[in-house]
Every structure is written in C-alpha cells, then in structure tokens.
Amino acid sequence: MHRQSLVDYGKPLQATEAATPKPLGTEVLLRVSHCGVCHSDIHLQDGYFDLGGGQKLDVRGNRPMPFTLGHEIAGTVEAAGPDAKGVTQGKFYAAYPWIGCGKCGLCARGDEHMCNAPRALGVTVDGGYATHVLVPHPHYLLDVEGIAPGIAGALMCSGLTGYGAIKKAVPYLKFGPLLIVGLGGVGMMGLQFARALTDKPILAADIDKSKREAALKLGAAEAFDPAEAGARKAIMKASGGVGAAVDFAGSDKSLAFAHAVVAKGGAAIVVGLIGGSFTLPVPMFPLRALTIMGSYVGSTGEAREMLDLVKAGKVAPIPVETRPLAETSRSLDDLRAGKIVGRVVITP
Numbered sequence: 615m616h617r618q619s620l621v622d623y624g625k626p627l628q629a630t631e632a633a634t635p636k637p638l639g640t641e642v643l644l645r646v647s648h649c650g651v652c653h654s655d656i657h658l659q660d661g662y663f664d665l666g667g668g669q670k671l672d673v674r675g676n677r678p679m680p681f682t683l684g685h686e687i688a689g690t691v692e693a694a695g696p697d698a699k700g701v702t703q704g705k706f707y708a709a710y711p712w713i714g715c716g717k718c719g720l721c722a723r724g725d726e727h728m729c730n731a732p733r734a735l736g737v738t739v740d741g742g743y744a745t746h747v748l749v750p751h752p753h754y755l756l757d758v759e760g761i762a763p764g765i766a767g768a769l770m771c772s773g774l775t776g777y778g779a780i781k782k783a784v785p786y787l788k789f790g791p792l793l794i795v796g797l798g799g800v801g802m803m804g805l806q807f808a809r810a811l812t813d814k815p816i817l818a819a820d821i822d823k824s825k826r827e828a829a830l831k832l833g834a835a836e837a838f839d840p841a842e843a844g845a846r847k848a849i850m851k852a853s854g855g856v857g858a859a860v861d862f863a864g865s866d867k868s869l870a871f872a873h874a875v876v877a878k879g880g881a882a883i884v885v886g887l888i889g890g891s892f893t894l895p896v897p898m899f900p901l902r903a904l905t906i907m908g909s910y911v912g913s914t915g916e917a918r919e920m921l922d923l924v925k926a927g928k929v930a931p932i933p934v935e936t937r938p939l940a941e942t943s944r945s946l947d948d949l950r951a952g953k954i955v956g957r958v959v960i961t962p
C-alpha cells in the first residue's frame with residue numbers, strides 16, 4: 615500500500631510503502647477513496663497545541679514513525695476478517711475514526727471518542743492518507759449511501775464536531791438564543807445542524823465579512839463582527855444575552871467574546887482548537903450561573919444521528935476540491951497558510 619506519512623514532527627509528509635494489512639478477526643480493510651484534509655492534522659504534524667503564553671501541549675505521544683495521518687476517511691470494503699459480520703465487499707462506507715479501547719467504562723457506554731486509551735484512526739493508529747486503512751470492527755463503518763463521497767469522511771470530523779457541540783447547546787437555549795462564533799467549515803456545519811435542532815433564533819459572529827454573509831444565507835438571524843467595538847453590546851441588545859455561545863474558533867479572543875454575551879444560566883461551549891489561554895474572576899461563575907464546557911467530536915450514536923440529518927437534506931452541499939495522495943503534504947501547507955477555501959479531500 616502507498617501512504618503519505620509523517621516521518622518526523624514539524625517536517626513535510628513523505629511517500630512511504632508498507633505491506634497491505636490482512637484483516638484478522640473482526641477487522642475490515644478499506645480501500646480509501648477519500649480522506650479529508652483537516653486543521654487538526656496540522657497540530658499533529660507540529661506535535662503540539664498552542665496553549666498561549668508560550669506554553670505548548672505536547673501531542674507527540676509515542677507514535678511509531680512513519681505514521682500515517684488522516685481521520686476523515688471514506689472508502690470501499692476490500693477485505694474482511696472471518697468475524698467481521700454484516701459488511702459487504704465493495705460497499706462504500708465512512709469510517710468512524712474516534713475509536714476507543716473497547717474495554718473501559720467510557721467505551722462500554724458508547725463514548726469511545728472520550729476513551730483515555732484511544733485507537734483513533736489517523737491520530738493514534740495509522741489513518742487515511744494511504745491507499746488502505748484497517749478498521750478494527752464493522753461497528754465503525756457507517757452507511758453513507760446518498761451522501762456525496764467527497765464529504766462522507768469529513769462528516770466524521772467537522773460534521774460530527776458541529777453536531778455534538780450544538781446538541782450540548784440545545785438545553786441552554788431556554789435562557790436565550792444561540793450564538794455561533796467562528797463560521798469556518800465546522801461552524802457552518804454547526805449552524806445548519808442548529809437549524810435542524812432548534813426553532814430559536816441563531817446569531818452568528820465572525821471577523822470575516824464573507825463568512826457573515828454566508829451565515830445569513832444559511833439561516834442565521836443576524837451576524838456580528840466581533841472585531842467591531844460595539845459588537846458585544848449589539849448582541850446583548852439583540853438578544854438580552856444568549857442561552858449558549860458555541861465557540862468554533864477556540865482562541866483566547868473568541869472565548870473572551872463568546873462568554874461575555876452569555877445570559878445568566880447560559881453556557882459557553884468551546885469547540886475550536888486555535889489556542890491561547892483564558893481567565894475569568896471566579897465569582898463570575900456563581901454570579902452569572904455560568905457554564906463553560908468543552909465539546910470534542912461525538913460518539914458513534916451521535917454520528918448516526920448526524921448522518922440521518924445529512925441524508926434528510928439538512929446540510930447544504932459543501933464545495934470540495936479533490937487532490938491526489940502525492941499532494942497531501944502540500945495541502946497541509948496550504949491549509950496552514952490559510953490558502954484553502956472550502957474543503958480539500960485527498961483521493962488516494
């Protein structure tokens with residue numbers, strides 16, 4: 615099998631070859647047809663997250679090198695182990711990548727994406743920037759029939775992240791409307807799922823005018839520029855404070871903005887991973903009955919719920935640019951440099 619692999623942190627990916635794995639037991643071998651290029655691949659390539667103040671969160675772990683990134687995977691079943699039941703040779707699936715150990719309490723209750731001993735495809739075990747990927751069990755193959763193949767894999771990351779965060783926000787909308795901060799790919803997905811999950815008005819905030827306009831087109835009631843001096847006041851005036859602010863940017867600036875417009879009893883939900891640090895006087899938590907929480911992708915159950923919404927036509931088609939496997943490293947560079955509009959999907 616051909617791969618584009620990380621050979622050292624902070625270095626470009628390189629073409630590597632390996633024997634195509636033979637699936638054993640419940641394993642399934644997918645022939646990768648599409649693998650989305652994702653911002654979190656950049657952090658994994660760097661080996662750290664920026665925590666602000668010059669601090670870094672080391673995410674190098676003990677990945678064996680060469681290591682193959684890529685977690686937004688879709689493909690067809692090429693081979694299956696003798697115990698892999700219910701999979702059809704040649705059928706097209708998306709691979710749920712946030713796989714846990716399968717043995718702990720979190721995994722047992724279906725929250726594998728929060729497992730502390732993960733086997734996440736393209737993060738802790740080899741992923742989809744390759745012609746083939748090994749999936750440990752048919753449970754992680756999700757039916758994406760009727761969904762454009764180019765976005766099926768991306769839905770497992772940006773789609774699921776958007777859906778999982780909005781689902782957490784919904785109970786807080788009794789305190790006010792929803793605010794979505796950061797209308798990149800994930801934020802736009804979140805906005806569309808929000809329209810499916812709530813009748814409350816949805817406000818949007820982004821520093822980019824074109825993104826604000828796109829959000830209004832997709833059904834946001836109002837859009838604000840957080841860089842404008844009066845933006846917080848304008849949101850407070852328009853909403854009386856929001857029930858939930860979902861921060862899809864995840865920077866010190868975006869969270870400072872998002873939490874400040876939350877009504878009493880409401881929540882700020884951090885999703886993005888840009889980085890930075892955040893402080894708030896402790897008494898503000900009780901005085902504002904404020905919740906600040908994080909949301910990280912979603913479970914296989916949530917992935918299935920989300921795919922049902924996509925199949926029901928609740929998400930606008932996403933423009934996708936496909937590129938060959940050899941262009942994976944260049945695509946990560948382009949993403950890092952902010953040169954990618956829409957989505958780039960590798961077609962190995």
Ligand SMILES: [Zn+2]
Nearest residue numbers: 652654771772
């Ligand atoms: Zn991703």
Ligand SMILES: [Zn+2]
Nearest residue numbers: 715718721729
């Ligand atoms: Zn586990």
